[in-house]
Amino acid sequence: MPIPFQDEEDLERLGTVAFLLLQATSEPVGYRGALFQINARGEPVEFTYNRVETPNTFLWRPADIRRVALRRLTASLLTLCPRIPRLILCLAEETPPELFTQDLTVMLPVGRIARDLESPSPAPPEVVEPPGEDGPAHLFWYPAPPEDGTSERALVEALIRRGLLLEPFERASSGLSELFGEADPAES
């Protein structure tokens, strides 16, 4: 019977963070996505991926198609994810706010990362967290930013300190490129 203990320096206890990457594709027309979980050290833990083809027709507005496709794609990724992360982070430029504020209900903080405030903007229910001293970007949190003193907040701080707030998206993108080919110029 092991003696219960907790190593305060053990980053494992901070849990994992899931980076949601969504990319539009033109061949085939649709979207591809990955949910990439890493621990606070940046080590990969889970990589879930999928793609969805969308109809190429004038019958539906592109925005409607995109919304439905991202919803289905994200739901499929979350469905298969066996390990509950502490947070979900995604890029504001490719993830519409309604995905998590209206279409999907997630029981953990979701942060959309905006590298600049020019193009993406927060939706009304989201809470804006400006970049701190070391932070590289704005964060739009829903339903609320992680509170101070929580593991979620410690995890965010660890990621920022280690330069891991944006970098895992590049790895996830490389993973998708290995799986489905290089990203194409289709707009998301």
Next chain:
Amino acid sequence: MSTNGPWFREPELEQPPRWLGLIPRQPRLNPGQPVRMTFTAPLSPAARHVRTGRVELGPGRTMRLGTVREEQRHRGSVYVAGLEAFDPLLETLQETARWPTRETGEAGGFGSAAAGAPDPQKSLARMLAAVLQPPLDLLLAGEGPTEWPHPLLPYQIDGVRALLERPALLLADDMGLGKTIQAIAALRILIHQRRIGSALAVVPAGLIAQWRSELSSWAPDLRIATVYGEPSDRAWRWRAPAHLYLTSYDTLRMDFTGNPHAPVAREWDLVILDEAQRIKNADTDISRAAKRLRRIRSWALTGTPLENSIDDLASILQWVERAPPRATWHLVSAAEMRERLSRMQLRRRKADVLADLPPKLVSTLVLALTPPQRAAYDRAEKEGLIELHALGDRVRVRNVLELIVRLKQICNFDPGTGRSSKLDDLRERVRTLVAQGHRALVFTQFANREDGARAIAARLEVPALSYTGDLSPAERERVLTQFRQGDDHKVLVLALRAGGQGLNLQQASYVFHFDRWWNPAVEQQAESRSHRMGQTLPVHVYAYVCENTIEERIEKILKEKQALFDAIVEDATIDIGAHLSGDELFGLFGLRDPRGE
């Protein structure tokens, strides 16, 4: 259709009315099947499982707990258990290593068939495991999974990058710049990136403890198997799962038999040779064994790749390049060798990369022999010459070398009275230095009890430790710890062969060469035990030479040789026994080589 998970919910979509009552307004999608890859943490420490006085090594295999404790006492954290948890990981790592990555330029990617990886899903998992690892910059910065005990210096980062990028490299940095650290850091990153599964490091026996210490600091998450001891012990150590197998040159020679199924005969992802000048002679068993190791990557570490002749360098480069033996190295021009070196060697000098390293001040102390020594010396030289003449055509180089050794011993101590001008001078100097709080190293080529390292330590009249090749690994470690950390012994007398390479002794800022090895590269190696990274004081080096003796005469010849070899590799020098020509050796005593050697 709605989807619900334990931590998210997708509400049912309300179907909008149809267009014109015919076409659904909800677009039909063609979703793919989601796929998940799970990556087990490769470096999580395995628990030791100890039960009923024995440690489990695997199914049906145990080891006595007392033996384990003894191992740990001598060797640090020896890995002995947790095999069940580690075996699948090892398999994963080995499969990953076989998987070609984009970096190699070979085929890879979804669904492509790689050699030895027929299962597309497994291949895919391996590829993703490599692609999704943290980037090199993050690993080198120590911000990701690899935290370093100290930040790597810029030149060390360059060195690690070079090791990672090249499957074959001779890392020939000046002694003391941290070649071991660079190799360990690069090894650790390769393991983290799933680019290799397991590696072999061959080091001089005296440096195994130091390697273990550096590994525990710079790669604490790697599993190490130290292969040493009796054949039965070595057999299971070779089979223990580990990221790195650490062994000595002699063990490699003994265990590398012709048996293709021997553990050491496996194909290694990486082989590291520390102090690679050990294979400078292509005709030795050690050299042959090292060159027969099957390996994907070859890293040779040495500060002195050329000690004696171009053949030294050729032998090391042959190992690095995995080139076939070549009998005509003596025909290779300096320019050609330089060109090969420029492709295979990474070399940085202390002066270039460690601007803050205190200077090294070298002085020669020319002493007169004591009267009894002089008498004994003159008598021995005269008798020796008579013997050489008497041998006539039967005289051989070996006879000359025996006379040289005899004369050098007399330069150290008078065989009759034990008087020594060197010891008298050294005694005065170390007494002053110790009183001032300094620590000193004394190197001698002799290890015997009469006039070797122990005799010098015993006669210094200040507490001194001795470090010789006949000490066990545990005794060596104890001596070094006493010297580094204790205040009772501030002088360490080392046999050059045992302590002249690899040790970190920056605590000392004074170095004495009690006698000369006649090989500047070896002397510089010894001086670099003190003059290396971490040294905060100027290092004073004193080399004793007795006037009007063999020591003066040979030094003159060596200086001429040094200039010649500097043209190829700056630290190049020669070794008297093997590489002074017969004419030069006989010329020391005014003789001619009867065979025209």
